[in-house]
Amino acid sequence: DLAVDEHRTIEHTAIALGQAFHKALGNKLGVERYGFCLPMDDCQAQVSIDFGGRNWLVWDAEFNREMIGKMPTEMFMHFFKSFSDGAKANLNIQATGQNEHHKIEAIFKAFAKAIKMAIKRDPDKLFLPSTKGVL
Numbered sequence: 001d002l003a004v005d006e007h008r009t010i011e012h013t014a015i016a017l018g019q020a021f022h023k024a025l026g027n028k029l030g031v032e033r034y035g036f037c038l039p040m041d042d043c044q045a046q047v048s049i050d051f052g053g054r055n056w057l058v059w060d061a062e063f064n065r066e067m068i069g070k071m072p073t074e075m076f077m078h079f080f081k082s083f084s085d086g087a088k089a090n091l092n093i094q095a096t097g098q099n100e101h102h103k104i105e106a107i108f109k110a111f112a113k114a115i116k117m118a119i120k121r122d123p124d125k126l127f128l129p130s131t132k133g134v135l
Contacts, residue, residue: 006070006071006072006075007075007078010071010075010078010079010082011078011079011082012082013079013082014078014079014080014081014082014083014086015082015083015085015086016086017083017086017087018082018083018084018085018086018087018088018089019086019087020086021051021086021087021089021115021119022051022086022087022088022089024119025051025119028051029121030121030122030123030125031051031118031119031120031121032117032118032119032120032121032122036048036049036110036113036114036117038106038109038110038113039106040097040102040103040105040106040109041097041099041102042097042098042099042102043095043096043097043098043099043102043103043105043106044095044096044097044106045061045093045094045095045103045106045107045109045110046092046093046094046095046110047091047092047093047107047110047111047113047114048090048091048092048093048114049089049090049091049092049111049114049115049118050089050090050118051087051088051089051118051119052089052090053088054088054089054090055084055085055087055088055089055090056084056090056091057077057080057081057084057090057091057092057093058091058092058093059077059080059081059093060093060094060095061076061077061093061094061095061103061107063076063100063103063104064100065100068100068101068104073100073104076104076107080093080111093107093110093111095107
């Protein structure tokens with residue numbers, strides 16, 4: 001795919017990653033379900049995630065450069081939308097700041113922290129984190 005362009009590689013990687021999380025979480029018993037956070041120098045990123053079974057992306061991050069390294073900045077939103085679709089997760093991403101590299105770095109680090117928080121299992125809470133009893 002890279003011989004053609006980066007679009008499909010980025011999209012398929014994110015979908016596969018999302019599907020892997022969806023499968024790994026299984027019945028979701030005992031998971032925290034939600035997560036968020038992160039400052040990075042001049043930038044701040046907030047990533048909220050909900051592995052509740054519904055895919056959705058809210059994206060509030062603007063980039064003034066077309067590329068960061070060899071990655072088109074337009075693909076960042078597409079990566080996270082593809083992950084959301086694959087994981088059946090709700091993602092809300094906001095980022096502010098001046099340095100474009102720091103901004104996307106903060107987003108990816110906040111994303112990792114949000115996932116870590118959301119998938120943490122509490123052995124004292126082996127029930128579904130849902131008032132409806134279904135996820």
